[in-house]
Amino acid sequence: MREQNDIIQILYAAIDELNPQLPPEQRLEKSAATVLFGEGGRLDSLGLVSFIVAAEQKLTEMADISLTLADEKAMSRRNSPFRTVATLAEYIGERLAESENG
Amino acid sequence: MVIDFLRQVFADRLQRTAIVWQDREFTYSHLLSRLDHWRSRLQAEGVAPGTVCILEADFSPEAIALLLALVEHGTVAVPLTPAVQTRKEEFIGTARGELAFRVDARDEVSVSPLSFTADHPLYDELRRRGHPGLVLFSSGTTGRSKAILHDVSLLLAKYTTRRHDFITLAFLLFDHIAGIDTLFYVLSNGSCLVTVPDRSPDTVCRAVERYRVEVLPVSATFLHLLLLSGAHERYDLGSLRYIAYGSEVMPEATLKRCAEIFPGVTILQKYGTTEVGTLRSRSMSSDSPWVKIGGEGFRTRVVDGILQIKAHSAMLGYLNAPSPFTEDGWFITGDRVEVNGDYMRIHGRDSDVINVGGEKVFPTEVEDLILQLDNVADVTVYGEANAITGNIVCADVSLVRPEESAAFIARVKGFCRQHLQPYKVPVKVNIVDRHRFSQRFKKLRRRSG
Numbered sequence: 001m002r003e004q005n006d007i008i009q010i011l012y013a014a015i016d017e018l019n020p021q022l023p024p025e026q027r028l029e030k031s032a033a034t035v036l037f038g039e040g041g042r043l044d045s046l047g048l049v050s051f052i053v054a055a056e057q058k059l060t061e062m063a064d065i066s067l068t069l070a071d072e073k074a075m076s077r078r079n080s081p082f083r084t085v086a087t088l089a090e091y092i093g094e095r096l097a098e099s100e101n102g
Numbered sequence: 103m104v105i106d107f108l109r110q111v112f113a114d115r116l117q118r119t120a121i122v123w124q125d126r127e128f129t130y131s132h133l134l135s136r137l138d139h140w141r142s143r144l145q146a147e148g149v150a151p152g153t154v155c156i157l158e159a160d161f162s163p164e165a166i167a168l169l170l171a172l173v174e175h176g177t178v179a180v181p182l183t184p185a186v187q188t189r190k191e192e193f194i195g196t197a198r199g200e201l202a203f204r205v206d207a208r209d210e211v212s213v214s215p216l217s218f219t220a221d222h223p224l225y226d227e228l229r230r231r232g233h234p235g236l237v238l239f240s241s242g243t244t245g246r247s248k249a250i251l252h253d254v255s256l257l258l259a260k261y262t263t264r265r266h267d268f269i270t271l272a273f274l275l276f277d278h279i280a281g282i283d284t285l286f287y288v289l290s291n292g293s294c295l296v297t298v299p300d301r302s303p304d305t306v307c308r309a310v311e312r313y314r315v316e317v318l319p320v321s322a323t324f325l326h327l328l329l330l331s332g333a334h335e336r337y338d339l340g341s342l343r344y345i346a347y348g349s350e351v352m353p354e355a356t357l358k359r360c361a362e363i364f365p366g367v368t369i370l371q372k373y374g375t376t377e378v379g380t381l382r383s384r385s386m387s388s389d390s391p392w393v394k395i396g397g398e399g400f401r402t403r404v405v406d407g408i409l410q411i412k413a414h415s416a417m418l419g420y421l422n423a424p425s426p427f428t429e430d431g432w433f434i435t436g437d438r439v440e441v442n443g444d445y446m447r448i449h450g451r452d453s454d455v456i457n458v459g460g461e462k463v464f465p466t467e468v469e470d471l472i473l474q475l476d477n478v479a480d481v482t483v484y485g486e487a488n489a490i491t492g493n494i495v496c497a498d499v500s501l502v503r504p505e506e507s508a509a510f511i512a513r514v515k516g517f518c519r520q521h522l523q524p525y526k527v528p529v530k531v532n533i534v535d536r537h538r539f540s541q542r543f544k545k546l547r548r549r550s551g
């Protein structure tokens with residue numbers, strides 16, 4: 001299983017790629033605590049969708065991992081995995097552990 | 103006159119709140135006096151009935167009073183919200199706007215003349231009838247939006263029956279048929295319309311809690327975002343009685359989850375098109391995708407699996423496209439449906455159209471734009487399934503000569519952002535080998551699952 005920190009670095013790369021496309025008020029800071037969506041979050045729906053796609057693409061490019069992050073599994077969780085950079089990294093870690101064990 | 107029934111309702115409810123805007127409450131008495139103000143002003147300035155009036159606004163007290171005054175004065179109103187900013191000039195030209203009213207963020211109105219003459223035969227027909235008009239825009243198949251002209255006398259007929267008085271949130275847009283439906287439903291029952299500065303889950307839930315909103319008309323995408331944001335846990339939504347959704351296919355899982363979270367709320371599906379208006383509907387149950395649609399003034403039939411509607415309130419026609427009606431006056435919706443007794447299940451467009459959060463994107467529009475860029479040999483735009491917005495827009499592009507991919511993708515997205523509404527901008531741009539295309543006999547758009 002990958003270190004949480006590696007996954008966070010991949011998410012930072014997604015932030016770097018996405019930021020220039022976002023209006024200034026939606027740009028994301030590279031921090032594990034950065035809120036992506038929900039209370040205090042900066043992204044709107046299209047911003048969130050773009051971030052998730054950028055994250056999926058960076059996972060493929062940088063770690064050869066193919067994952068669909070925005071799917072029914074993610075949507076049906078009581079606590080959204082898209083709350084912060086850290087919760088998303090944790091969720092990705094869990095999904096990878098599942099696929100390694102399963 | 104066409105809105106006398108509304109004036110009667112307003113007069114009965116003078117002290118009741120009609121509109122909540124920027125956390126201020128405006129009564130029906132206020133709305134009535136602003137309506138009278140605008141009526142006098144239109145008369146004083148010699149605005150002729152039949153004049154095509156652009157109304158750049160969002161839901162606000164002045165915008166609503168002005169819209170009603172334009173209707174009562176017999177003009178053709180063309181509401182345009184900030185959401186269509188990138189297409190504004192095109193829309194004004196297509197509608198052949200003669201006069202522009204702009205309602206600013208402080209709810210102050212400026213008026214300016216425009217250079218067009220509205221001489222379209224459909225406008226002539228409306229003037230011959232002596233009826234007010236309403237122009238709304240919907241996505242067109244070739245990238246040019248269709249301008250839909252309604253006879254407002256027909257459109258308003260269904261609101262003359264008094265129904266329930268519910269505090270309702272203005273979630274859907276002021277220049278969409280569903281937003282117009284929300285507005286007239288609320289006004290015709292003397293209810294309160296709660297407006298919001300933006301449509302994020304927290305803003306919407308805060309307004310529901312603060313103003314005890316009873317009816318929340320939203321999109322499937324909003325419900326996904328609501329669940330992800332957890333906003334429903336931070337606010338007291340106990341006042342809600344109905345959540346109405348429409349305009350995009352609702353995944354059953356989302357529906358079931360909402361039914362669990364809001365056990366006391368009736369969740370119902372709405373169905374309408376810009377061409378025929380919004381039908382009355384009844385869902386089989388809160389967690390069921392099966393719905394009965396119709397109501398007075400509407401008839402439905404299914405031909406080859408596609409829903410057709412015959413409506414008393416159907417539009418006069420498109421200002422910029424041929425008539426879409428069958429010879430016997432039925433409108434072909436293009437929506438594939440499954441029938442089970444009186445109930446239908448709506449599966450959405452049977453075409454290449456991509457539905458992003460309830461907004462329709464026609465691939466050809468995006469393709470035509472990307473083809474204008476330097477170094478693009480060919481492009482195929484298609485939808486890919488997404489759990490949040492239903493679908494996302496993707497583009498496969500082949501290049502004339504090699505180019506660094508990150509820079510090229512940024513260039514494509516940047517150009518699209520300048521020229522397209524945000525939901526039409528491709529989220530994924532893939533550079534593909536030209537050979538894959540040349541071996542195909544024709545462009546095949548991958549279908550989302």
